[in-house]
Amino acid sequence: MATLTSKTVGKGKSEKAAASEGTITLLKNGGITSPEGFLAAGVAAGIKKKKGARDLALVVSTVPAEVAAVFTVNKVKAAPVRVSIEHAKLGKVRAIIANSGCANACTGIDGIRDAKETTALAAAAVTEAGFPAKAEEVLVCSTGRIGTLIPMPSLRRGVKAAAAALASESVTAAEAIMTTDTFAKRAAVRIVIDGKPVVIGGIAKGAGMIHPDMATMFCFVTTDAAIDRTTLRRCVDEGVARSFNSISVDGDTSTNDTVIVLANGQAKNAKLTAKHPQLPLFRSALRRVMKELARMIVRDGEGISKVVEVTVKGAASAREAKLAAEAVGKSTLVKCSWCGNDPNWGRIMDALGYSKARMQEELVEIFYDGLQAVVNGQRSLVPETRIKKIVTRPEFTITINLHLGQGEYTFLTADLTEEYVTLNKGE
Amino acid sequence: MATLTSKTVGKGKSEKAAASEGTITLLKNGGITSPEGFLAAGVAAGIKKKKGARDLALVVSTVPAEVAAVFTVNKVKAAPVRVSIEHAKLGKVRAIIANSGCANACTGIDGIRDAKETTALAAAAVTEAGFPAKAEEVLVCSTGRIGTLIPMPSLRRGVKAAAAALASESVTAAEAIMTTDTFAKRAAVRIVIDGKPVVIGGIAKGAGMIHPDMATMFCFVTTDAAIDRTTLRRCVDEGVARSFNSISVDGDTSTNDTVIVLANGQAKNAKLTAKHPQLPLFRSALRRVMKELARMIVRDGEGISKVVEVTVKGAASAREAKLAAEAVGKSTLVKCSWCGNDPNWGRIMDALGYSKARMQEELVEIFYDGLQAVVNGQRSLVPETRIKKIVTRPEFTITINLHLGQGEYTFLTADLTEEYVTLNKGE
Structure with a gap:
């Protein structure tokens, strides 16, 4: 799914080490308005076909905020992505306006015009609400079916309604960016920096997995931390990569x-x-919020019955570990077998074999939740019934050791079910 | 699926041009024994769990034959593949012995030992049947679940039974290599070279798409043509690529x-x-047999409701045309939408965008059975209902023009259905 533009990052400090430098507290029911100075709202603007469904979210910072944004690497970029890339370059940001129900992608200059108008409308509405903003200080996002224009009359009414509804809660905003997500995704943590409480909160929606009308993964994170732009950018790049x-x-x-x-x-x-001596703590906390939201996205894949964490160790390089883990985690046949509670490690061997990572069949070990199924590329002595039992669990890990080097990579994936196809086949 | 080792080949003469040099006649009910001097048999050896199911095929040439073989590029190679690679290097070949019900892959030295014994057993049985053969003149193939050894007592009995049953028909052999294929795949053509009738016939089985116990695509082709080894090799490489x-x-x-x-x-x-002036005719005829069998394989994907031919034109290079066509033809979301009779060309744009091929959104055209759905990267004026109608057809073409260069590639694929998942999920 989401492969976003971000610089390659080195291996960060382990979470354990980071935690020892400070405590990261998960806030119950936390979200994008948990940090100081952020307001949000989600309204039903009439962009989605379903009457009364929330489809327009507005997030506002009471003072101009530093921004770090990461966008899709797809060569086909939706109009709002193109506009937001430009705005994010210019300086501080005051608001995010995001709609579901229409991706505004493959819509040419008309789409660009509409995305730009949306930022201007949001800036005017936010200014009227008491937070002076220019269009260039607003980022715009859209999700939904590709190839159709946004119904602008609905959007225009919606922007005003959203600005009027701004409040210190983020549930409605989280709901307004949902497409076929089954639950609103929110998370927030608190840390202490220089003796001051610092909060990081976020909302997200699922990506490329569920429904014909869904084209997107969104994650909006807010924090009341004071941080310089370059440092924020680095922390975000690392958090997204992981x-x-x-x-x-x-x-x-x-x-x-x-x-x-x-x-x-x-x-x-x-x-x-x-x-700053406590930067590692901030970085860990930001990563924690992103990981929580990412895991919710996988868990909420409609028609998905299992979440599987695939780790490849001992690859010839970090890059090859990634290639191998992705080949396994994206294999249709491997994912189908998990759905059927069948370990079928032969399909994992097969996927490793056709991946672009170097591997030697005779060196491979495969473990299910730590239990060894494959040794020297062949069936281990562990009874298959025990491995099968693990694959019935709603979440389990698969660890593959290629015994060629130090490369390591972890990839979170899910099984492939009949329901996935039903939900994606259309209309 | 099957990516086999084969040299890159230039664009062959067009079929039309080749046909003008001679007629290619498709033989009704033709198969691997249609050419002169080939016998075959398929028996139930008891390797498959299902009692009485054919699972062992034997193909014999009455005189030693030139061979050209192409094997998987997967780094994990089954024991029979490793043995056959060695034997194919040595010289002429007398027989092919192939079982279904067990892949004999990831089975270490025990698997190699069994594959070698199988060639020796086949050589002995074929010799006894009147066609003197050495083990090195036998190629061995296996298909089925990865990670288990072949039940050799069953195989030993089966080899004898198969040799005793050799005949001029290829239906039982085609059946014996089936795993979850729903029909036996056979084809044969006749051409005339130097005034003599020359026949090319083949059998095949489906690949990597249907069932957990199925790991393989096989295609066995025979011909009574006199041809030198190097020329045969070149014709086969080109045929496989296309x-x-x-x-x-x-x-x-x-x-x-x-x-x-x-x-x-x-x-x-x-x-x-x-x-030889008629080599182009032979090459076209061989390609015709392979294409017929390849199309049968796609059409027989269990749980598949549609066969779709994706052509990318105007790519910056032939390699990039291939990357783009494969990204579209392998996209889970694109394949799901076809299943639901939904053109959803936005997903095709999306797949083109994340492929490694260069593309410019604004230049892209997409046609469904010749009807233009996308112009300049945006919705065309053709009513969507007309495009939808095409996507309900059991077979249709999608032609994408990137307008960047001369690269062109055609890829045959299918939709993704709930039934696919059901068939692949287990046991």
Whole structure:
């Protein structure tokens, strides 16, 4: 799914080490308005066909915020993605306006015009609500079917309604970006930096896996941390690489995938820079929020019955570990066998064999939740019934050791079910 | 699916041009014993669990035959593949012994030992039947679940029974290599070379798409043409590239995929070499047999309701045309939408966008059975209902023009259905 533009990052400090430098507290019912100085709203603008369904979300920072945004690497980029890329370059950001029900992708100059108008409308409405904003300070996102234009009259009414509804809660906004997601995805954590509480919160929606009308993964994160732009950018790149870029449900990458992180400094900590001793804690906390949301996305794949964490160790390089883990985690046959509670490690061997990673059949070991099924590329002595039992679990891990080097990569994936096809086949 | 080792080949003469040099006649009920000097049999050896199901095929040339074989590029190669690679190098071939019900892959030295014993057993049985053969003159193939050993007592009995049953019919052999194929796949054509009738026949089984116990695509072709080894090899490489390496049902490549072509010279034509004026006719005829069998394989994908031919034109290079066509033809979301009779060309744009082929959204055209759905990367004026109608057809074409260069590639694929998952999920 979502492969987003982000710089390659080195292996960060382990979560354990980071935790020892400070506590990361998960906030119950936390979300995008948990940090100081953020408001949100979600309304039914009439963009979705279903009457009364929320389809327009607005997120506002009470003061201009630093921004780091990561967009799809798909060469076909939706109009809102193109506009947001430009706006994110310009400087601080005041608001995010996001609709579901229409992707506004493959819509040419008309689509660009509409996306730009949307940012202007949002800026005007937010200004009227007391938070002066220019169009260039608004980022815009759309998700839904590709190839159709947004019904602008509905959107225009919706933007005003959303601005009027701004509040310190993020459930309605999380709902408004849902397409076929079955639950609203929210998470927030609190850490302490320079003796001040700092909060990071986020909302997200599922990606490229569920429904014909869904083309996108979104993640919007807010924090009241004071942090400089470059440092924020680095933290976000690393967080994305280890969360949203390490999950897959169906291997498709969308035209609209977007991650936006806003930092408004309202926590009043000493500004986080590369040299700040507590930067690792902030980085871990941000990663924690992103990982929580990424796991919710996989777990919410409609028609999915199992979440499987595939780790490849001992690859000749980190790149090859990724290639091998992705070949396994994206194989239709492997995913089908999980659905049927069948370990069928032969299909994993097969996928490793056709991946672009170097491997030697005779060196491969495969473990299911730590139990060894394959040794030297062949069936182990562990009774297959015990391995089968593991594959019936709703979540399990598969660890593959190629015994060629130090490369390691973990990929979160899911099984492939009949329901997936039913939900994706159309109309 | 099957990506087999074969040299890259230039664009052959067009079929039309070739046909003008001679007629290719499709033989009704033709198969692997249609050429002179070939016998075959298929028996129930008890390797498959289902009692009485044919699971062992034997193909014999009455005189030693030239061979050209192409094997899977998967780094995990089944024991029979490893043995056959060695034997095919040594010289002429007398027989092929092939079982279904067990892939004999990931079985270590025990698997190699069994595959070698199988060639020795077949050589002895064929010798006893009046066709003196050494073990090295036998190629061995296996298909079925990965990771288990062949029940050798059953196989030993089966080899004798198969040799005793050798006859001029190929239906039982075609049946014996079936796993979850729903029909036996056979084809044969006749051409005239140097005034002599020359026949090419083949049998095949489906690949990597249907069932957990199925790991393989097989295609065995026989011809009575007299042809030198190098020329045969070139014709086979080209034929495979334009047939079996251009089809996909689920994108998985197996450990056992094998194409074997035997030429025994019994047609008594002047030996075909690179300089023979009728070589293009032979090449076209061989390609025709392979294409017929490849199309049967796609059509027989269980749980598949549609066969779709995806052509990418105007790519920056031939390689990029292939990358683009494969991205579309293997996209889970694209395949699901076909299943639901939904053109959803937005998903095709999306797949083109994440493929490794260069593309510019604004230049893309997409046609369904010649009807233009997308112009300049956007919806055309053709009513969507007309495009929808095409996608309800059991077979249709999608032609994509990237308008960047001369690269062109055609890929045969199918939709993804609930039934596919049901058939693949287990046991």
